[in-house]
Amino acid sequence: MTTTTIGLDTDQELLTDLMGKLGYVPVAEGGLQLRGFHNPAGGLRWVWPATLRQPLFLEFYNAASPKAKLFSAFVRSAYAVGIADALFPLLPYRFASTQAQPWPTPDFALFTGTPGPYRKAVCCYADAAGQQVFAKLPLTLKAAHKVQAETKVLRALSRRPSTSFQVPEVVKAGPDFLLQTSVKSTHAVRASAPIYQHFAYLQEQLRETMVHRNLADTDFWQTVQQQVTALQALPETRIPYGLRAKLQHLLRQINPQQVVPLAFAHGDFTPWNCWVEPEKLALYDLEFALPEAPLLYDLFHFHVQQGLLVRRATGTDIRQQLWDQAWEQFPAFTESQLQLALRLYLLHQISSFALVYHEQEQWHTQIQWLLAGWNELLTLELASHLEHRQLCLYDLLDGLAPQGGVVLKPRAENAYYPSPTSDVDLLLTKERGTEVAAFLQRFPVVRSAAVRRQAHMVSVDCFFQDGSFLSVDVLHQLLRKAVRIGNSAEVLAHAQAATAAVPVPAPHHDFEYTWLFYWLNQSHVPTTHLRHFQQRPAPEQQQLLTYFGNKYGLHFDSLTSAAHYEPSLGKQLRQQVARQPGNQAVSRWWRTCQYGLSTIASFFRPQGFVITFSGVDGAGKSTVIAHVKERLEKKWRKRVVVIRHRPSVLPILSAWKYGRQEAEKRSAHTLPRQGNNQKVSSSLARFSYYYLDYVLGQAVVWLKYTRRGHVVLYDRYYFDFINDSRRSNICLPERFTKALYTFVNKPRLNFFLYAAPEEILRRKQELSADTIVQLTQKYQALFGQLSGRYHQSQYVPIENHNLDATLTLIGRYIQQEIK
Numbered sequence: 017m018t019t020t021t022i023g024l025d026t027d028q029e030l031l032t033d034l035m036g037k038l039g040y041v042p043v044a045e046g047g048l049q050l051r052g053f054h055n056p057a058g059g060l061r062w063v064w065p066a067t068l069r070q071p072l073f074l075e076f077y078n079a080a081s082p083k084a085k086l087f088s089a090f091v092r093s094a095y096a097v098g099i100a101d102a103l104f105p106l107l108p109y110r111f112a113s114t115q116a117q118p119w120p121t122p123d124f125a126l127f128t129g130t131p132g133p134y135r136k137a138v139c140c141y142a143d144a145a146g147q148q149v150f151a152k153l154p155l156t157l158k159a160a161h162k163v164q165a166e167t168k169v170l171r172a173l174s175r176r177p178s179t180s181f182q183v184p185e186v187v188k189a190g191p192d193f194l195l196q197t198s199v200k201s202t203h204a205v206r207a208s209a210p211i212y213q214h215f216a217y218l219q220e221q222l223r224e225t226m227v228h229r230n231l232a233d234t235d236f237w238q239t240v241q242q243q244v245t246a247l248q249a250l251p252e253t254r255i256p257y258g259l260r261a262k263l264q265h266l267l268r269q270i271n272p273q274q275v276v277p278l279a280f281a282h283g284d285f286t287p288w289n290c291w292v293e294p295e296k297l298a299l300y301d302l303e304f305a306l307p308e309a310p311l312l313y314d315l316f317h318f319h320v321q322q323g324l325l326v327r328r329a330t331g332t333d334i335r336q337q338l339w340d341q342a343w344e345q346f347p348a349f350t351e352s353q354l355q356l357a358l359r360l361y362l363l364h365q366i367s368s369f370a371l372v373y374h375e376q377e378q379w380h381t382q383i384q385w386l387l388a389g390w391n392e393l394l395t396l397e398l399a400s401h402l403e404h405r406q407l408c409l410y411d412l413l414d415g416l417a418p419q420g421g422v423v424l425k426p427r428a429e430n431a432y433y434p435s436p437t438s439d440v441d442l443l444l445t446k447e448r449g450t451e452v453a454a455f456l457q458r459f460p461v462v463r464s465a466a467v468r469r470q471a472h473m474v475s476v477d478c479f480f481q482d483g484s485f486l487s488v489d490v491l492h493q494l495l496r497k498a499v500r501i502g503n504s505a506e507v508l509a510h511a512q513a514a515t516a517a518v519p520v521p522a523p524h525h526d527f528e529y530t531w532l533f534y535w536l537n538q539s540h541v542p543t544t545h546l547r548h549f550q551q552r553p554a555p556e557q558q559q560l561l562t563y564f565g566n567k568y569g570l571h572f573d574s575l576t577s578a579a580h581y582e583p584s585l586g587k588q589l590r591q592q593v594a595r596q597p598g599n600q601a602v603s604r605w606w607r608t609c610q611y612g613l614s615t616i617a618s619f620f621r622p623q624g625f626v627i628t629f630s631g632v633d634g635a636g637k638s639t640v641i642a643h644v645k646e647r648l649e650k651k652w653r654k655r656v657v658v659i660r661h662r663p664s665v666l667p668i669l670s671a672w673k674y675g676r677q678e679a680e681k682r683s684a685h686t687l688p689r690q691g692n693n694q695k696v697s698s699s700l701a702r703f704s705y706y707y708l709d710y711v712l713g714q715a716v717v718w719l720k721y722t723r724r725g726h727v728v729l730y731d732r733y734y735f736d737f738i739n740d741s742r743r744s745n746i747c748l749p750e751r752f753t754k755a756l757y758t759f760v761n762k763p764r765l766n767f768f769l770y771a772a773p774e775e776i777l778r779r780k781q782e783l784s785a786d787t788i789v790q791l792t793q794k795y796q797a798l799f800g801q802l803s804g805r806y807h808q809s810q811y812v813p814i815e816n817h818n819l820d821a822t823l824t825l826i827g828r829y830i831q832q833e834i835k
Contacts, residue, residue: 027052027060030128031109034063034137037153037193038124039117047112048122051104057380064125066106071095072125075140075148075198078288080206081326119143119195120151132376133158134303140198148198149187150300162303163194169305170196176224180216181297199298204291208326210318214290215345217297218315222346225280227308232272236308236364240267243367247374254379255370256417257432257516258410259387262394263367266359269401276356278308285314286321309364311349311357312342317365324389325382331392332460359397366390384418395460404461404480409433412440412488413518415455419448422511422519424491425530427548431518437650439487443504443521446492449474453490464834468725471495471610477653483831487653494529498607500598501532523549523556524563531564531578535589541579549575568592624654624722625833626763628733632740632791634780635769636816641729643823644830652834654727661732662706663713699746703737706744707756710734714761734760735768739794754798762809765829766802768795769816 031050032042040048049066053073062073071091079088094100120141129135136159139151154160167189174185184196207214231237244267247253247260282289283304291298306313316338323334335358342354349357373383391414395407413432416423421444428434444452456476457465466477472493478486494502502525511519520526527549534541549560557575564578565571569592570585572578593599627644629637641658648654721728736743737753770792773785783791799811810829816822 027107028109030060031063031107031111033155034126034128034153035111037117037137038120038126038139039114040111041114043110043112045110047110049110050107051101052107053104055380059131060128062125062127063107065122066101068123068125069095071100072123072140073127075125075200076127076138078206080208080287119149129155131378131380133372134162135159136163143187148200150184150196150198152194152196154192160192164189164191166301166303166305167194169302173302178220179296180213180220181299182293183299183302196300199300200291201293201298204293204298206287207292208287208322210315210341211292213292213295213297214315214318217299218312218345221280221314222311225307226277227279228275228277229308230272231270231274231276234276234278234308236278236306236310236360237272240360240363240367243371244363247367247370250374252517253374254417254517255374256387256391256414257518258414259366259370259391259394261432262391262398262407262410263363263370265398265402266363266394269398270356270359270363276360277311277353279311279313281306281309281313281317283309283313283317284321285318287318287326310360311353312346313357313361313364315342316358316361320365320389320393324385328385330458330460331389331396334389335393335396362390362393362397366394388415392460399461399481403484404482405478405484405486406433407461408456408459408478408480408486409440411459412452412456413516415452416442416444417517417519419444419451420508421445421448421452422508422521423514424521425526425545426514426518426520427544430515431520432516439489439653441489441491443491443494443507445508449490449492452476452488456488470614471607479652479831479834483827485652495607496533496536498604498611499536499593500596500603500607501536501593502529503598523552524560527560528564528567532589532593535581535586536593538581538583538586540581546575546579567596624724624726624728625765626717626722626728626730626761627765627767627830628730628735628763629767629769630732630735630795631769631816632776632788633782634776634788635771636779636819636822637731637769639819640767640769640816640822640826641731643819644826645729647823647827648727648830652830654834655725656727656729657721658729658731659717661730661736662709662734663717664709665713665716666705666709694747696747699741699748702744703741703746703748703753706737710760718761730763733763733766735766735795735798739798740791757802762806764809764833766799766809766811767826767829768799768811768813769822770795770813771816775817 035042050063051066051068052060052064053062055061062076064073074088074091077084077088079085091100091103094103120139121143124139124141127138127140129137133156135155137153137155139153141149141151143149152163152166154163167186170183170186173183182199184199187195187197189195244260244263247255248264250260282299282302283306284301285299289299289301319334319338319341323329323337329337338358339354342349346354369386373379373387376383391411395411398407409432413423421442423431424441424443428438434440442449442452453467453474453476456462456478457467459465459478461481463479463481465479468475468477472495473489473491476488476490478488480486492504494500494504494507507521507525507529510522510525512522514520521529530545531541534545549557552560560575561572561578568589570578570589594604629641631637645656645658648656717728734757737746738750738757741748741750741753773788776783776788777785796813799813802809803811812825812829814822814825
């Protein structure tokens, strides 16, 4: 027999090769006819002689799940009542025995193997004594090495007494085959979750084979390092960049200069590679066995494989389940030992099979399941070491290429590492966009995800557990209001791979979308975008200009001139865009209706909120507000409105005499608390005017801003009328103004900034030290009273002696409020 590396494209080629290994050759007439069962992808999975009267091929099937058990029972019933031939038609091939191979018997079943570098076929038949035998037939050189390794492991284990498990007996072996007995008894069953027999096996391995070694000196660690390094060095690969980057990050978290416990591991310990007997486990398929593996390697593998491939569970659920069992069944090990063991398992398992899948031409669906699940498990292990926003970017972009999407306006050298405040724009089909939004909502370290749906896109604001933030716009149409500014199907069809294999639009589509986006908004193309295109070779820049000249009739001598918005050309451009395919009158009318409905719907989405800042002059309110505004806009991508003291629906009183502009000018040059009004009547009139502004204004602010998701920052608020009414030239009892606060909007967050009098006087000399102390005490007392009365709002005094500390504290409160 010979071992060949195969890449067989048809059933006939595959069968000719496999049947040849069993001693059969194709013939035109007579001979043996076969029946077969195909995978969902279309490839042959199982083959057996047409004369076989029992479903021997089910010996290869893992009937552990309810669905699998139902299928197995159905097939057995079909054979029992004689209708199996109708279910499994004849294959159009015939084979005759050459008598060159003494095995198998005419009644056999053949599993054609899983495509990939380790592909091997398995033949099941009964020997002369009626005992079931499995013949492993490697189809690649790497598979042959694994089969030889399994032969050595089986022979070694057969010489070692065991009470908790048994393995197949080696009947015969050669360089390219292995015959072994079946370990399945009449009482054997499958178990989809570890039970007593599994734990007894694991305990025995720890008891009989555990050793302690310096991690850096072990073959296991050397293998992990080599595999992770090899993955990172691959010039072109379908293995996602984010997954490979996370493996490197996890590798750096481990100190190799430490002594670790190691023990024997099956290496592929899963429900489908063992039978549960009444008193022990029956193990098989040990080609991935490890003589010295980290603690509980097999337990971790059992849960991960069963969870990802069968239960389709989340990484969070899998990790919790295996962690609970490890704690319960193996209490002698510390948390740090178990955590290290799990990380070593993930590094070894993921890097091993990522290299295998790199070489594999055809990927089945289960590979995508594994890659996604591994990514989530790595995220959970790295959550305490890497920013959660970055972890999300890794997983988000890793899944983009398989979904057929692109990153719009990618300006970072590597799209996996955008600037800290950048959001991410993606283009996918509508169905895929919905899946991405759902993925972001259930990301394992996301605290909350606010989803806003529009006719042409879905926006998701992700707030992570570590306080980081990421805004993702998932478009399925390229629109500016009701105008189409790009053919999304064409953009996706002509996508190109950028750094780290991130899919991006072709250069002309990228520039077209960017240019139209800003010009149709009557603004210049920002320098960041312009520089990106100016870095391209001069001939490519000219091609972009020519493309625009031909499509829109606008001609520029350089990208710089094209980036500079010209109103006269803008009008011409809008006319040209209106004539483009997809912008016909009916289409635009329909999209206008959709845009209008989206605008109306924005009034019913999650609200924004109001934050107030109070304090005496010189307490640092303006500086703090400026920083908070910048952080809200750049970090949390919020629209922010700053309001001075009151809503200002009504102008200041002096505007009725001097006009708005002159009144505001006079107010800006007048120091506070300089009025000398002592009359109750005039104070009441003045206060009533401003109070009406608050009552009317709070409705306007709600409709115009907070209802649409804006954050409103008040530089001073109604509290000044209570504690410092003199500032507004009002002389009224505090009890009166405090009582009327009942009918004023209660902002969610209210901060009172204060500092030592000498510090405030160093900043501004507008108040005396005694006045500063008096006002500070009054504000602190007021905030204490309001905090006890209005539990839906927070009233927080902050000593503002250190700007960074103040901003950090305020940021924590805001983080709790943002949805």
